[in-house]
Amino acid sequence: MSLTEIAFYFLSFLAIFSALAVILSKNPVYSVLYLIVTFFSIAGHYFLMNAQFLAAVHIIVYAGAIMVLFLYVIMMLNLNEEQEEKTKNWVKIAAVVSACSIMLILVSLISKSTYTMGKAPMAGDAGLVQNLGKVLYKDYLLPFELASVLFLAAMVGAVYLSKKETSKS
Numbered sequence: 001m002s003l004t005e006i007a008f009y010f011l012s013f014l015a016i017f018s019a020l021a022v023i024l025s026k027n028p029v030y031s032v033l034y035l036i037v038t039f040f041s042i043a044g045h046y047f048l049m050n051a052q053f054l055a056a057v058h059i060i061v062y063a064g065a066i067m068v069l070f071l072y073v074i075m076m077l078n079l080n081e082e083q084e085e086k087t088k089n090w091v092k093i094a095a096v097v098s099a100c101s102i103m104l105i106l107v108s109l110i111s112k113s114t115y116t117m118g119k120a121p122m123a124g125d126a127g128l129v130q131n132l133g134k135v136l137y138k139d140y141l142l143p144f145e146l147a148s149v150l151f152l153a154a155m156v157g158a159v160y161l162s163k164k165e166t167s168k169s
Contacts, residue, residue, distance in 0.1 A: 011042075012045075015042055043055040
């Protein structure tokens, strides 16, 4: 076994274990901390696939900004068990059925996949920022610009909706 395979199996075990801990943890703060560990292990997988830029952005955006926001919201809500209303049994059954169906779909997709470990479908420097920029601004310029206009419209709409109405009297 090579060092890359050992790192892959370790990161995979860590990601699965911490993802299960997110679901099974009773304390929401611990769940968020386990989710941060999951995000770091996924970023490790990106490094193994030679996608350094994607790994760095993943750590900055998900483990940095979004998880801090989650922790802030959880601490501001101050969730107590006595205030939480009990979930009905049919909702739990529906959640289990939908999760099992999604898992079945994922397993069927993975079983029909032609990707084999060790044979990367890309060149060695495919995940570097320079190559990503060339593809983004050469092949996908129009969708990139349309997405930026869409984000601009969403920001303007959010600012407009958040402003208080002032009466002119």
